Amino acid sequence: MPPYHTPLTTDALRSLGIPAPWNFGLADRVRFGEIDALGHVNHTAYLRWFESFRLPFLKARKVTDYGPTDPRLVLKQVTCTYDAEMLIGEDYVVTGRVSAFRNTSFTIDFAVWRIETDLAPVRCAHGGAVVVLLNPDAPGRYPIPEAGRAAFVAEDGAISEA
Template sequence: MTDVPFLTPLSPNQQRAFGLTEPWPLALADRVRFAELDPLNHVNNVAYLIWFEGARVTYFKHVGLTTYTAPDSEPRIVIRRGEIDWLQEMRADEEYVVVTRTVDYRTTSFTLRQEIWSGGTVRAAFTCVIVLLMPDGSGRMPIPEPVRDRFHAVDGVERRVDAP
């Protein structure tokens, strides 16, 4: 796919053209770089984590959780737990898409699911629990209502009975 806009959110049609069966709330395309390869010419395991991180940062901005410009008023965003599955190797110059969505939430934390797609298949998957802390780190911060509303309207998360 040579006309894919890299590092720009993809439309549902662009996502389907990349081989995704259903569009995700956020999808970013890119291409494997030489610096991301290991001595066997496979993508190094650390590169996947960097790709997931880049998509998470963009996702947090898109859902209105942070702008990363107001540390005195925006939450501290912490990964409490993460689990990755490397499913299929990737090589130099492969184009890929990192997709991101919230799949569950509580009052001060939410579960994020991310996948890397290339060639119509999932190559890696990452699930993590994100905790929001007060800007000064003094305790947990509730997920803002507009963000929770977006989790429902855009990400398709079921309403939580334990959330405010």
Template sequence: MTDIPYLTPLSPDQQRAIGVTEPWPLALADRVRFAELDPLNHVNNVAYLIWFETARVTYFKRVGISTYADNAVEPRIVIRRGEIDWLQEMRADEDYVILTRAVDYRTSSFTLQQEIRAGGTVRATFTCVIVLLQPDGSGRMPIPPHVLEVFHRIDGVEKRT
């Protein structure tokens, strides 16, 4: 992935160039850093969670959920539930891509699916339920219509009836 930009959303063509046959709404490439290794010289489990978070924040900004600039009006974004599967170890200097998309939603919550791929294989997956709360935390906030439009048009989530 030497000519693929790190931590910059990849276009569908860039995703295909690195082996993602069905492009996702968000893909970020990066490389394993020495600081992310454990004493056994593979990536520490916590690093995966940080990588997934980096992609989630970028995704939220891109779909218009939050700019993380105005806590007085933007929703509080809470992970209600998350499930991670570590499928194959990763080591120093490996290039990887983090993929992110919405797969389901309700009135004030939605499910995100994420994958980390490297060397042509899925190394870890993370599925989480995100809840939007009012800026002051007083209750749930409905998903804004412009975000639902992205879920439908770009992520391919089926409209609820």
């Protein structure tokens, strides 16, 4: 298993059996606090995992450094479909990619993969979000930085809808 909380490269993801188009991921392990009364991962944990993924992903994609002059990032919409049960102690990888973008917003897709030794990864959940960039200190929207737009296309194969 790769190190937890460290961005995973395309090569690392492929070595785990995670297919294209996923080129960025973060590994972790299911914790006790993420389990519900039925003994499996609570549905809200997946949304927290997506949020934890977004922070290093958007920094790597040059959208923000999370400084005081960087845009505020807000969710307009979020979805999650649960594909397979996950249990305490299981290793997983969250993957994500930007599939489309406009001038001040983008759509990010996610997947959660259970990683088991000597077995193909199992997609346990998938979803997405629409993220809007807002000005850091005033009302109104903030344009996606050109470096971020270029990274969305080059790294994720995103489509410009602007």
